[in-house]
Amino acid sequence: xxxxxxxxxxxxxxxxxxxxxxxxxxxxxxxxxxxxxxxxxxxxxxxxxxxxxxxxxxxxxxxxxxxxxxxxxxxxxxxxxxxxxxxxxxxxxxxxxxxxxxxxxxxxxxxxxxxxxxxxxxxxxxxxxxxxxxxxxxxxxxxxxxxxxxxxxxxxxxxxxxxxxxxxxxxxxx
Amino acid sequence: xxxxxxxxxxxxxxxxxxxxxxxxxxxxxxxxxxxxxxxxxxxxxxxxxxxxxxxxxxxxxxxxxxxxxxxxxxxxxxxxxxxxxxxxxxxxxxxxxxxxxxxxxxxxxxxxxxxxxxxxxxxxxxxxxx
Numbered sequence: 001x002x003x004x005x006x007x008x009x010x011x012x013x014x015x016x017x018x019x020x021x022x023x024x025x026x027x028x029x030x031x032x033x034x035x036x037x038x039x040x041x042x043x044x045x046x047x048x049x050x051x052x053x054x055x056x057x058x059x060x061x062x063x064x065x066x067x068x069x070x071x072x073x074x075x076x077x078x079x080x081x082x083x084x085x086x087x088x089x090x091x092x093x094x095x096x097x098x099x100x101x102x103x104x105x106x107x108x109x110x111x112x113x114x115x116x117x118x119x120x121x122x123x124x125x126x127x128x129x130x131x132x133x134x135x136x137x138x139x140x141x142x143x144x145x146x147x148x149x150x151x152x153x154x155x156x157x158x159x160x161x162x163x164x165x166x167x168x169x170x171x172x173x174x
Numbered sequence: 175x176x177x178x179x180x181x182x183x184x185x186x187x188x189x190x191x192x193x194x195x196x197x198x199x200x201x202x203x204x205x206x207x208x209x210x211x212x213x214x215x216x217x218x219x220x221x222x223x224x225x226x227x228x229x230x231x232x233x234x235x236x237x238x239x240x241x242x243x244x245x246x247x248x249x250x251x252x253x254x255x256x257x258x259x260x261x262x263x264x265x266x267x268x269x270x271x272x273x274x275x276x277x278x279x280x281x282x283x284x285x286x287x288x289x290x291x292x293x294x295x296x297x298x299x300x301x302x303x304x
Contacts, residue, residue, distance in 0.1 A: 019282040020190065095189055106185065113186040116231070117281045120260025124280075129264045137183070137231060 005126065009155055009166060012121035016114060017159060021093040028156040028163065035156050035163060063144035064107060066115045069136035070123065076170020078122075079151075080115040081144065086162035087111055112138035118166075126172075175224045175296065177204045181214035181240060182229040182258075190282060191227055191258060197285040198292065211235030215243055223253055225295065229281075230259040230266075238270065245274040254295055258283050 014025040028035050064087050070076040082090075084107070091102040091110045116138045123133045151167040158164070178195065182188050188207045195205060203224070208214035211228065212235040218226055226244065230237040237257055244250045254276035262270075267278040277291045 016282060019284060091186075094186060096193070109185045113184040116184065117260045120262070120281065124263050127263070132263060132265050132269075133261070135231060135261055137233060 005153065005172075006155070008125040009122055009153070009168075010157070012118040012125060013155075013157060013164075013166060015121055016118040017090065020114070020117070021090045023090065023093065023159050025157050025159050025164075028158045032156065064111045065141040065144045066112045066138045067141055068115050068119050068138045070119070070170060071134040071136060073127070073131060073133060074171050076168065076172060078115065078119050079141075079147070079167040079169075080111060080118075080164065081167070082111060082114075082164040083162045086159055086164060089160055089162070090114070108140045112140055175200055175203050177206065177221060177223045178225045178227065179206050179208060179214055179217045179223050180227045181208040181211055181232065181237065183209050183232045184229070187229060187258075187281065191288075194283055194285045194288045198289040200292075209234075211237060211240030211243075214240055218244065218250060218253060225292075226253055226255045228255060228257055230257060230261045238273070241270065241273050241275055256291060 010025070010027065017023055017025050062084050063081055064084055065079060065081040067077060067079045070078065087107045087110055088099045088102050091097075091106050092099040094110065095102070095106065116135070119135055119138075123135070127133060147167070147169075149169060151169050152172055153168040155166040156163070157166065178200065180188050180191050182191070192205055192207075195201075195203065206217050208217055210232040214226065214228060215235070217223070226240075228237040228240055235243075237259065241255050241257070244253055244255055251274075255274065257270050257275050257278045258281060259278070260281040262278050262280055270278050276295065279287060279291055
């Protein structure tokens, strides 16, 4: 059983983002529905726009996401979802440029690289020292689609007041 | 140190390493970037290079294959190769060092950690700003 998985994941994400962007990552302890609503850009429960067709409202409008497969020794998948304003802030901090100058391509790359980095740190933390692991290449999800399968674990976090989520699927013994 | 090649499929990672190199005093080096191992191999062959920094997980040619190619080449075998990766652990680190890597660091690398890793190399080459 993986002990302290919550702590290990939070540490992996925090170490990554604090080193890259000098920004603190905290758990979100507020109401879940309110978190998800903010994260997906919905102002009220009745608002539409969850289709993710890039119409600028709902989840696709405010969310950027990337997925990464874990191949060995555990089969699994990690997903990172961040609000667009947060991605812009991190990109501006990493590249040392004004937020207005952050390109879409840079934002895509940042999300992928953050996922790639904390995925490695997380796997190192949960495996034995002599256990090698293999990760796939991060894949950006253009439409920030909701996954069909319920994740095994979901972490709701905040950075500079903005939301991010980490989702985990796979043969992890929790 | 005059010329450094950075191989990583992430623009963010390459920028981050570049900034760390500038902070540790290598701002005068020519820094050339590659998206993957095959591109990096072309770059290190085309001009004398003092240091190759590479990620492991890359498309087309990964970092471990790149390391093997470099160390198998009579002309390039002496090129220091520093691996900076999120996919490393003690077992992988040993494997890479046995293949001839100069060092293995975890992402995200920080300037002090990079400096400590490069110090022996800078000492051998006679300083950072030649």
